[in-house]
Amino acid sequence: MNRRDLELLSSYLDGQLKPSETARLEARLSTDPNLRAVLDDLRSARGLLRQLPLRKAPRNFTLTPKMVGKNPPLPRSYPAFRFVTALASLMLFFTLGLNFLGPQMASSGYSGFGGGGAPEVFSAEEAPAAAPEAAMSEPPATEAPAEPAIQMQPLPTATVAPAQDSATRELQTPDEKNGVTNTTDVQEQPQASNRLPSIPPSWQLVLAAIAALGGLVMVLMRQAAASQWRRK
């Protein structure tokens, strides 16, 4: 029995042959007992399989949200609470940071975001003025920048703060009186830092209350949605 005949017989059993193929096969079956025997065997095998009882599922295979990694549906207002909570938290941290770091930055000479650049500007522009002095004491050429740096060491604390244009201008026009002018600058720093805006604590309390309340509402919404889901 070749494979082609086997396939024909199997398909014939299932009524899957074209009428012309069926007619040809039936003609062969009427004259070929071996073909008929194979057909009977295939029919018996198929009949046995069809008699296998359909087993009832041992349990229900219904899915739970957890099994498919689904979260319970949250109320439509949930994203609004999330946004408000996040915004309040962000603002709270920002104001806390501003109130905490503001005075520190001011006392260390930083009065704004651009304040950090002042010393570098000062050093760079001061170097040529200091160079003649360095040349007079005849240090090696490579050490020339080092000396002014040493001379300037006390200055950064005094000159970092001036984000204010006037102070910077003073520092950018150095002369022999530099030491005196710098001292006056240092005395002006605390006044500048005092002018930094400070967020009133009452605002922070309000922001903290909004953030806490929003968080609480979100937690309650989640719990309510989860318990509603479980009851279904």
Place this chain on the structure above:
Amino acid sequence: MDEQALIHDAQKGDLESFNTLILHYQDSVYNTALRILGDDDLAADATQEAFISAFKSISSFRGGSFKAWLMRTVTNACYDELRRQKRRPTTPLEPDTDDGDEMDSPRWLADPNMTPDQKAEADELEHALQHCLNNLPLEFKSVVVMADIQGMDYSEVAIAVRVPLGTIKSRLARARLRLRECLQGFSELLPTSFRLEEGSNV
């Protein structure tokens, strides 16, 4: 049951609709897994995995026979299960008694409406058939289970197995032939009404 509406809702993420579909198809899916894997526990695991996988990928269902689509999922789950079994020591196909002895006639096959003789006959037949199914290559087994046990037509089986119709015909014919040869070895065990004729030269 409005299957199309349930599928549509399930595609939108409605788990309840999908669970209704599960309740309708779980017996078919479980039986397919049982006949492919030959073990009830593994079949239950594969069935559960298949339904989880089906829910997660139901958006990929583009119409046609939902049963065939589900059967493809459970066949894949069975393949995965068999691959896992190959990596781990296998468990006996027949359930054990409490003492650890293998049962001659699996308890889970028992039908309370049968007489003891009928039950013994059915048990033997089922045992022999499952044994022969287990010896089939996987690609033959899935085809014969879907076509002859689940009663699916060729085109549905072709969708489920993702092979051309001609391949389904070929696999089914060869699977039936192999089963017939295997069952001849059980002819003395089988009840008289189930005995196959011998002597044909296939």
